């Protein structure tokens with residue numbers, strides 16, 4: 001799929017902006033602090049309904065203005081669609097094809113966007129929380145149902161933990177919490193397990209390309225309930241319930257829920273060794289790139305077409321060989337690449353590339369390679 005155009009009104013440092021995009025590569029070039037990331041942030045908002053930089057929608061409204069508006073049309077199997085987003089104070093409205101939606105889950109899955117920023121280069125090195133967030137975000141995009149399970153799970157988890165921290169523990173109430181945690185947890189487990197299995201297969205191939213077949217990357221899902229690949233929903237459900245039951249006393253003592261999908265993680269190996277512990281910095285970064293880029297193929301498999309890819313400030317972090325590989329491998333995908341310097345212009349095929357020169361909340365000039 002590809003974003004055809006974008007309109008911004010009072011978004012961050014933009015007054016009024018209307019852009020039409022290249023189906024392939026869109027380079028957003030400009031000095032620091034000019035508004036490159038602001039543009040990709042607004043694109044991301046159309047996909048997910050919120051920013052990747054802040055949870056406070058108010059920060060997105062241009063200083064001294066009352067409200068903001070973002071609109072984008074994108075081409076997708078089945079025709080052109082439009083998304084509009086309006087924010088005023090704490091009010092937010094989203095329309096898909098001019099029809100207002102009530103829940104974020106209804107927005108997800110319309111415009112698929114994968115964003116790759118410098119933090120993602122730390123995916124392998126980061127803590128389990130960040131890796132879980134990565135997995136959850138990716139699955140939610142292709143499976144809005146998953147997002148609902150996750151929200152429900154987190155709600156019950158919060159209630160259970162709050163109760164455990166309270167004055168007196170009510171066994172009957174814990175029974176209800178446990179039943180719900182096991183139910184939503186099993187859905188989450190099974191969906192994650194399938195996702196990670198596919199991710200592992202794809203990232204293995206991608207990693208071979210990036211390392212000239214020198215390294216063998218593999219990923220598996222680390223869950224602390226000892227669930228296996230053969231477990232179906234009802235077995236997973238039983239095992240989770242049993243785990244919560246047999247550790248209830250310990251939970252009461254430590255006043256928190258110690259077992260469940262909220263503590264799961266990924267194991268990431270290169271040639272059989274845990275990269276987090278034994279990998280070099282370079283290996284950890286390359287493995288992060290392989291995993292992150294694999295999402296693109298995965299979305300293609302699930303959704304039937306490629307998502308839009310945003311590379312925010314990561315391009316200049318890659319060496320020339322990897323830049324070339326990436327551009328070549330992803331040539332059939334629409335990309336938005338922000339960069340403060342354009343030192344390797346030769347990597348881009350002029351015909352497939354449009355350069356937007358960004359200067360202080362304005363697009364100062366456009367070099368169009370044509371489509």
Ligand SMILES: Nc1ncnc2c1ncn2[C@@H]1O[C@H](COP(=O)(O)OP(=O)(O)OP(=O)(O)O)[C@@H](O)[C@H]1O
Pocket residue numbers: 011012013014030031032033034035036037038039059060061062063313338339340
């Ligand atoms: N709500 C807002 N209203 C007006 N201006 C804003 C608002 N939020 C951020 N800005 C301005 O946007 C600019 C930052 O934009 P952005 O993050 O897109 O920069 P960038 O071009 O990506 O820079 P870098 O190369 O450093 O990443 C800053 O100058 C900041 O003051």
Ligand SMILES: [Mg+2]
Pocket residue numbers: 036037038313338
């Ligand atoms: Mg930026």
